[in-house]
Amino acid sequence: MNLKYFTFYFLVATFLLTACNQGSKTQRRTKINSEKKAVVVPKINADSAYYFVEKQVSFGPRVPGTKAHAACSGWLVNKLKQYSDTVIVQKFKARTYDNVSRNGKNIIASFKPDEPQRILLMSHWDSRPFADYDPDEANHNTPIDGANDGASGVGVLLEMARQFSIQSPLVGIDIVFFDLEDWGPPTQMNLHENELWGLGSQYWSKQPHVYGYEASFGILLDMVGAENPTFRKEYFSQQYARYVLDLVWTTAADIGYGDHFLDEDGPAINDDHVFVNKYAKIPAIDVIDLKPRNAEISFFEHWHTVKDNIDCISKESLGMVGQVVMTVVYNE
Ligand code: AHN
Ligand code: ZN
DSSP states (O other): OOHHHHHHHHHHHHHHHHHHHHHHHHHHHHHHHHHHHTOOOOOOOHHHHHHHHHHHHHTOOOOTTSHHHHHHHHHHHHHHHHHSSEEEEEEEEEEOTTSOEEEEEEEEEEESTTOSSEEEEEEEOOOOSOOTTOSSGGGTTOOOOOIIIIIHHHHHHHHHHHHHHHSOOSSEEEEEEESSOSOOOOGGGOOOOGGGSOHHHHHHHHSOSSTTOOOSEEEEEESOOBSSOOEEEOHHHHHHHHHHHHHHHHHHHHTTOTTTEEEEEOOOOOOHHHHHHHTSOOOEEEEEBOEEETTEEEOOTTTTSTTOSGGGBOHHHHHHHHHHHHHHHHTO
16 A cells, blocks of 8 residues: 555545544433433422421420320321331430430431432421410420421421432432420520430431431421412521522422522521531531511511411422422432
8 A cells, every 4th residue: 555545545534533432432422411301300299298297296396205296207207118218216315404314315217328429308206395485374284296296397307218219319318307306495484505406316416317428418408388488598508508499499489489599688597407517527408488477587476385286287388399309319
């Protein structure tokens, strides 16, 4: 072969190789794009989420140390074992404001435990031992059903767990149900000490269920089940995890819930996510229903009253919050 022919074939070969390579690159790019678009987010079943709330409330107030609390923990563990890969019950003791040492149980369910990329989803499963905020003083020592304050977030996350068992998301998930969140001092004591609340989340955050546990981010659901909820951008969530707030709020707006996930600053709420940020160092936000009340932004109407019962709960709210978090999770 003389040099002329060699040069000719060489050029043709180079052209073909380059063309093929370009082709496969373009193909790869379209594939990635179509994969991203092709994500199908399963649809939350709001009836199922509602049933899970109803079921928790049916045990009675889940006050640590009571039969109802023990019975409900058994049921929660069973449900989670049915849906997830591993369930860990983290028992702990913590001192409440009255200097009594109490037994708590954080309940943790993991999906794809070996997957390094993880999302943490949280709620508290205990209910408050006294309705200290009730307008009727006679109720101030009555334990509450905590249908919204407690059971609503757990109900949504149980329904999500059921969905994960049907169609697994790409990332690993840990669902943590914190105990002893709501045994903070009665409002009448005027004791404003943050660490008297969220005893279960404080324990877990200092000593997670897995040594050196890490997650990309965390989402706490608290009081997500009342009718017409309004989620404002809670202060600590903004300070610790602004990008997580943005991700969740943008997702909510994208799927049509911008009227409930308001682009508005919220007050500072001393909730479980604060300890997760502070001690576990996982950027975590609080999705919590916050409403104007007596010239202040406060909790939903029946907060810490005997009226926080199943009648407060709206299926639509549970479905909406569930669908927003599902969309975030399945797009990771
Ligand atoms: C305080 O009221 C200081 N913290 C509220 C956290 C909470 C209570 N979430 C539900 N119940
Ligand atoms: Zn509460």
